[in-house]
Amino acid sequence: MKNNLSIENKIDAALSSVDNIERATPSPFFSAKVMSKIRRSQPALWERWSSFFLRPTIAFATICLVIVINAFVIYSNITGSFSLNDQTELTLSDEYSVATTSLYDIENVTP
């Protein structure tokens, strides 16, 4: 009985031990340490760039842009190559009279 009373007293004492607790304070250079942590945690320029380009929307938009540019270049090469070939052919035939080549011309070569 006495023991139970003693336990009850100890429980009450433990529960009330934090009643007038004072706030604990950190070390004196706390804010300086925080500032130093912030400086260390700031990403380098290339990290900021890479994280920007790794965003799903930016990455998707970049891929789309690359595909469009590629398609445009391929298309313009295909259409442009015909006209360039035609042009070259015309120039050559004008300059060397390719159009008038005949068996007679080959046999009678003038120096």
Next chain:
Amino acid sequence: MEESILVERLKKKDSAAFKEIVDTWQAMVYNTVLGIIQNPEDAEDIAQDVFVQVYQSIENFKGQSKFSTWLYRIAVSKALDHLRKKKRKKRFGFIQSLFGKNDELIIDAHDFFHPGIILENKQNAAVLFKAIASLPQNQGIAFVLNKVEGLSYQQIGDIMKLSLSAVDSLLQRAKTNLRKYLQNYYEHNL
């Protein structure tokens, strides 16, 4: 300076405003984290991380709650993250010990003496903090916020996003569980 002005200045990355915020709320954050994790060195490190997060994510603070409430939420969440990591380490340490590689004790076995408690209550408070550590997570947080940080039920409700009656019931259950733990403790240690 007024809270809202400080926050606006911090959003513009004003370092003087940030320093003022740290100076004003460092004890509050440190004391809360210390009450939850019960280790002064780790508590200081986590309290620093809380302010780093405040600096980096101040844009997310919309002013729907008080700035101190937002700060408490970050502090509690960081402290809980730390405890989870510690638990994982403890599990990993147990597995290591099974294979005979047990270099260090990961969980603190020593008593925790809160620096804000008067000398004559130190021993009783150390037992109480052991009991707090054994509580379910929500009960432990509510008890620390109420008894160690001295917050009202309303403030605790705002931080934990609970109604007043829910906070009241949480604290009642916490006290009942603490009594059970202490009863058992003193039955074996008196």
